[in-house]
Amino acid sequence: MNRSIIDLVNKKKHKKISAITSYDYTMASICDEAGIDLILVGDSAGVVMLGYENTIPVKMEDICLFTGAVNRATKNAVVVSDLPFKSYNSTIQSVNNSRRLITSGADAVKIEGGSRIMDKIQAIKKSKIPVMGHIGLQPQTMIHEKCRIRGSTKEEAVRLIEDAKLLEKAGVFCIILEMINYEVAKIITDSVNIPTIGIGSGNYCDGQILVIHDMLGLYDKVRFKFVKKYLSLSSDITNAILAYKNEIENNEFPGSDNYFSMKSSEYKKLKTIYGVN
Numbered sequence: 001m002n003r004s005i006i007d008l009v010n011k012k013k014h015k016k017i018s019a020i021t022s023y024d025y026t027m028a029s030i031c032d033e034a035g036i037d038l039i040l041v042g043d044s045a046g047v048v049m050l051g052y053e054n055t056i057p058v059k060m061e062d063i064c065l066f067t068g069a070v071n072r073a074t075k076n077a078v079v080v081s082d083l084p085f086k087s088y089n090s091t092i093q094s095v096n097n098s099r100r101l102i103t104s105g106a107d108a109v110k111i112e113g114g115s116r117i118m119d120k121i122q123a124i125k126k127s128k129i130p131v132m133g134h135i136g137l138q139p140q141t142m143i144h145e146k147c148r149i150r151g152s153t154k155e156e157a158v159r160l161i162e163d164a165k166l167l168e169k170a171g172v173f174c175i176i177l178e179m180i181n182y183e184v185a186k187i188i189t190d191s192v193n194i195p196t197i198g199i200g201s202g203n204y205c206d207g208q209i210l211v212i213h214d215m216l217g218l219y220d221k222v223r224f225k226f227v228k229k230y231l232s233l234s235s236d237i238t239n240a241i242l243a244y245k246n247e248i249e250n251n252e253f254p255g256s257d258n259y260f261s262m263k264s265s266e267y268k269k270l271k272t273i274y275g276v277n
């Protein structure tokens with residue numbers, strides 16, 4: 001096993017970091033074998049795996065279960081698991097829940113927020129658990145806040161840049177920048193010595209992440225400009241399921257290649273017992 005956070009951090013400025021979400025064994029195996037650097041067991045699982053409207057209802061149990069599956073699949077990529085909504089209300093709760101994620105198989109945890117959660121990040125770091133930061137659009141705040149691009153005014157841009165510096169000071173090993181204007185993401189990337197991983201924040205970031213269901217075209221309910229669809233899997237799967245259903249109804253599946261037959265000598269004996277022609 002070669003899941004090294006240090007190797008990942010050392011990529012800053014000389015090789016871009018590839019990151020993707022995964023929540024199950026099969027997808028994580030494919031991502032790991034393809035050489036992805038970082039697999040995030042994100043709380044986006046609440047939407048794409050569990051069918052909730054947003055990430056708010058996701059529980060620690062959910063992320064622990066998905067983390068176990070991803071851990072069993074992953075030999076090389078660094079596995080980071082999200083601390084879900086309300087799992088880090090106090091420093092003690094943050095540390096205990098981070099330990100649960102590490103015990104389930106994560107190499108590090110991710111926590112949403114900037115200056116407001118410094119004490120939690122410091123406490124988790126103190127317990128020797130690597131932490132990834134996440135600023136810009138923070139899906140766990142979406143009940144109070146709008147889904148909009150961040151860093152469009154000078155004031156908000158300064159807050160984001162200062163938050164990134166604070167996160168670095170608190171000891172995070174890398175920061176997700178979600179839906180932040182390109183110019184601001186660029187200043188952040190140049191202002192910190194740890195990698196920035198962008199999602200909807202332009203190509204100057206040290207790496208990129210997408211939700212796997214979005215980039216494979218598996219989940220089409222919400223479309224963001226920053227999501228590039230590399231496949232249209234939901235329509236490919238629909239076509240495959242329709243073909244399967246059709247073949248069952250027309251008695252074309254299973255074909256003779258898809259089932260097993262007795263030796264004719266044994267069948268002959270069986271037929272005599274039951275009087276079959």
Ligand code: KIV
Nearest residue numbers: 021042043044176199
């Ligand atoms: O939960 C998640 O998948 C995330 C990514 C969108 C970065 O936080």
